[in-house]
Each structure stands twice: as structure tokens, then as C-alpha cells.
Amino acid sequence: MSDSIDPLIYQIKVLNLLTKKYISIPELQEQMEYEGIAKSKRTLERTLEKLADHFDDIERRTDSKPHQYRWKEYASGLKLLNMTPQQSVALMLAEAQLKNLLPPNIMETMRPFFEHAHYQMKFAARDRLEHQWLTKKVAVAPATQPLEPPQIDETIFKEVTTALYENRLLNAVYQAQWNDQPSRYQVMPLALVQQNVSHYLVVKRIKDGRVIGEPFFLALHRFLAAEASTFYFDYPTDFKLKSFIEKENRFGYGECRPIRLTFSISWNSGYHLTETPLSPDQVILEEDENHYRFQASVIKTDILERWLRGFGDEVWDLEMEYLDE
Incomplete structure (x- = not known):
């Protein structure tokens, strides 16, 4: 945990955690520690007293010990505080997909939003629909043998x-x-x-x-x-x-040349191609209870050939006609 955080950043962190409901010093301190910020209870008290003195939108309850704080009902607070649980779910899913596709400077600007989303989900009841959706109801299944990602400096x-x-x-x-x-x-x-x-x-x-x-x-x-x-x-x-x-299919490797692919495949192995075609122009040339014969315009790549070989004897009478000759 860090106790050397910049005072301004510390104050912003405290403001981020205030909501329209009263929250006590111990509760705020627990949340700050969850975010990796270790400051004494007295430091947090002084910070909140100073913020309440300077922000009219912060309401302080002095009839309780320790004091409690919240944003007033009409206050807009910081924009992060307006995040709904549904928005938190969407942000956490987006973070998982985008963290390796966005420049670090953009990810850094989004970090407070991601942190706030994680915080909301951590303290959300386990039976909340949003928590169930995030932890139990959605996943991405690998289409091939899962591999560990290579190390990138x-x-x-x-x-x-x-x-x-x-x-x-x-x-x-x-x-x-x-x-x-x-x-x-x-x-x-x-x-x-x-x-x-x-x-x-x-x-x-x-x-x-x-x-x-x-x-x-x-x-x-x-x-x-x-x-x-x-x-x-x-x-x-x-x-x-x-x-x-x-169109160029550079990530398929191999020749990367356009072809008209025709092949026969057993009914059990080929049925999924009637639902998820190889290409928009795919047609079924033959069909019976035992097999299909498909034709489609695709790019010849190593990936395509590995895919076809993966069916073994379930694929036969394979034809490839180059379309760029």
C-alpha cells in the first residue's frame, strides 16, 4: 500500500468515494485501503473536514461519532459517482477486451473509471443481477487449444x-x-x-x-x-x-490467394456450416442424410488447410480453383 500519494490525488480519491448516502470514516478508510492507499484515520478526518469546509455540496453529519459525510441530494458530485451498476459491468467487460489494444496513455485516463467499476462490483451484494452477470453468466470460450500469451515488454x-x-x-x-x-x-x-x-x-x-x-x-x-x-x-x-x-487475409499465412473451394463433408461434421457459412456466397451443391457438398469463395491460407485437415476422413473430393489467374 502507498502512503506517499500526492495530496491532490488523495483528495480526488476521497471525493470519488463519496455518494448520496452517508458514509463513516472507518468505511471510507476500508475502501481507500482496498484501492491500495494507506493513510491514517486522522489524515482522512482532516482531509474530509477540509473538503467539507470548501465544498458546499458536501454534507457533514456531526451528530454521530465518528462523523459521516455524503454529497447533498442536489449535488452532481464527480462524474464517476454517477456510474450505475450496469455501467460498471460494461466497463469491466470493456477493460478486459481493450487493455491490450489501447495506448497506455488512454488506459491511464480511463483508470479511475475502471477502478470505480471494480469498487462498485466488489461491494455489491452477491445476489445483485449485475454481479451475477459478470461472475456467472457470460464467458468467451476458446475456439482452439488455449495458449498462454507471449510476453510483451x-x-x-x-x-x-x-x-x-x-x-x-x-x-x-x-x-x-x-x-x-x-x-x-x-x-x-x-x-x-x-x-x-x-x-x-x-x-x-x-x-x-x-x-x-x-x-x-x-x-x-x-x-x-x-x-x-x-x-x-x-x-x-x-x-x-x-x-x-x-480480403488479403494476411493473418491466415500461406499463399493468401482467392480460390473457389468445393468439398464434401459428412452430415454431422458439416451441419454447422449451414448456420455459419464459410463466405457470403457459399452454396450447398448436394445434401442428403449422410453428407453435404459445399462451394464457397475463400482465401487459401495455412489456417484454411489446417481446418480442412482437422476433419480427417470426414472431408473428401476436395477441389480448389484459383480465382486470380
């Missing part, structure tokens, strides 16, 4: 996301999977993409002050060093992340 992540957010060139030292020695790059960061547990930076390479080649991606966990440069760039208007991922 926090300093590198900060430099990378800062350069990406501010449209600044990035100087990097990168260890490619197949190279014995690391490479030095200057790149134009274009996008951050999460695939399963790994994160990739989509970039264009800069050489001698000029953009060269097509966009490609670098795995964040293979960066050995990164520094956001002082040089800014105009974000390229011709780069479309959705197209890079879906």
Missing part, C-alpha cells in the same frame, strides 16, 4: 502504441523467427491487430526517408527495442485495415 508496448496513436515513425529492433540476428527497422505503424493471444503491428517500411514495399506485420513479442521517433507522417488514405485482414 511494457516499455516497448508503450512506445509502439504511442507511435501508432500519434502517427509517428517507429524505430525498432526486431528478432524475426527465422533469422539468427535481429534486424533494425524504421517503420510507419498503421494498425494493431490481436489474433488469439498474440498482437501484431501492421507497418510500412521506411528506407532512406521513403516508403518501400507493401504493408506487412510484425509480432509485438518479437520486438527487442522500440522508440517512437520525433518525425510525424500523414496516415495513408489508401490503407484499409478491414481489407488487409479480410
Whole structure:
């Protein structure tokens, strides 16, 4: 716990914890300790006395020992205090999904909101609908074998996301999977993409002050060093992340060429494709009680071939027609 917090931040923390209901010094102290702030009861009392003297919106009950405090009924308080339990649930779910996709400076501005959401849920009754929803009723099931995320240096992540957010060139030292020695790059960061547990930076390479080649991606966990440069760039208007991922399918690996895929599959193994098609133009060419025969326009990738091989003998008569010839 920290007892060296800046006095102004400490006062803001205290204000954040006040609500429209009276709360005592011991109750406030317990909540402050939960947030990792260790201050004496006397310090908290002096702080609240000073705040109550300067804020007309704070009501002080002196007929109880110890004194109790709250925001007056008409007071707006701090905006954090207006957060409903439903908003707390939404923020906690958002935090879990976004913590590795937002720059640290943005996450830092959101931290008080996330902390307040966690606090509300911690002290919420276990039978509250919001608490049940968060702890018992929703989850994301892995589609493949779960893997532990690779380690990403926090300093590198900060430099990378800062350069990406501010449209600044990035100087990097990168260890490619197949190279014995690391490479030095200057790149134009274009996008951050999460695939399963790994994160990739989509970039264009800069050489001698000029953009060269097509966009490609670098795995964040293979960066050995990164520094956001002082040089800014105009974000390229011709780069479309959705197209890079879906149409070019760069994250599928392999050839990444468009094909018309035709195959037969057993009824049990193929039924889910009638509900979740491979592509918008998928059609069923044959169907009986034992099998389906599908045709769909897809991108040929390593992921597609691994997916097909995973069915073993349940898939047969496989045909691939290249559409870019």
C-alpha cells in the first residue's frame, strides 16, 4: 500500500468515494485501503473536514461519532459517482477486451473509471443481477487449444502504441523467427491487430526517408527495442485495415490467394456450416442424410488447410480453383 500519494490525488480519491448516502470514516478508510492507499484515520478526518469546509455540496453529519459525510441530494458530485451498476459491468467487460489494444496513455485516463467499476462490483451484494452477470453468466470460450500469451515488454508496448496513436515513425529492433540476428527497422505503424493471444503491428517500411514495399506485420513479442521517433507522417488514405485482414487475409499465412473451394463433408461434421457459412456466397451443391457438398469463395491460407485437415476422413473430393489467374 502507498502512503506517499500526492495530496491532490488523495483528495480526488476521497471525493470519488463519496455518494448520496452517508458514509463513516472507518468505511471510507476500508475502501481507500482496498484501492491500495494507506493513510491514517486522522489524515482522512482532516482531509474530509477540509473538503467539507470548501465544498458546499458536501454534507457533514456531526451528530454521530465518528462523523459521516455524503454529497447533498442536489449535488452532481464527480462524474464517476454517477456510474450505475450496469455501467460498471460494461466497463469491466470493456477493460478486459481493450487493455491490450489501447495506448497506455488512454488506459491511464480511463483508470479511475475502471477502478470505480471494480469498487462498485466488489461491494455489491452477491445476489445483485449485475454481479451475477459478470461472475456467472457470460464467458468467451476458446475456439482452439488455449495458449498462454507471449510476453510483451511494457516499455516497448508503450512506445509502439504511442507511435501508432500519434502517427509517428517507429524505430525498432526486431528478432524475426527465422533469422539468427535481429534486424533494425524504421517503420510507419498503421494498425494493431490481436489474433488469439498474440498482437501484431501492421507497418510500412521506411528506407532512406521513403516508403518501400507493401504493408506487412510484425509480432509485438518479437520486438527487442522500440522508440517512437520525433518525425510525424500523414496516415495513408489508401490503407484499409478491414481489407488487409479480410480480403488479403494476411493473418491466415500461406499463399493468401482467392480460390473457389468445393468439398464434401459428412452430415454431422458439416451441419454447422449451414448456420455459419464459410463466405457470403457459399452454396450447398448436394445434401442428403449422410453428407453435404459445399462451394464457397475463400482465401487459401495455412489456417484454411489446417481446418480442412482437422476433419480427417470426414472431408473428401476436395477441389480448389484459383480465382486470380
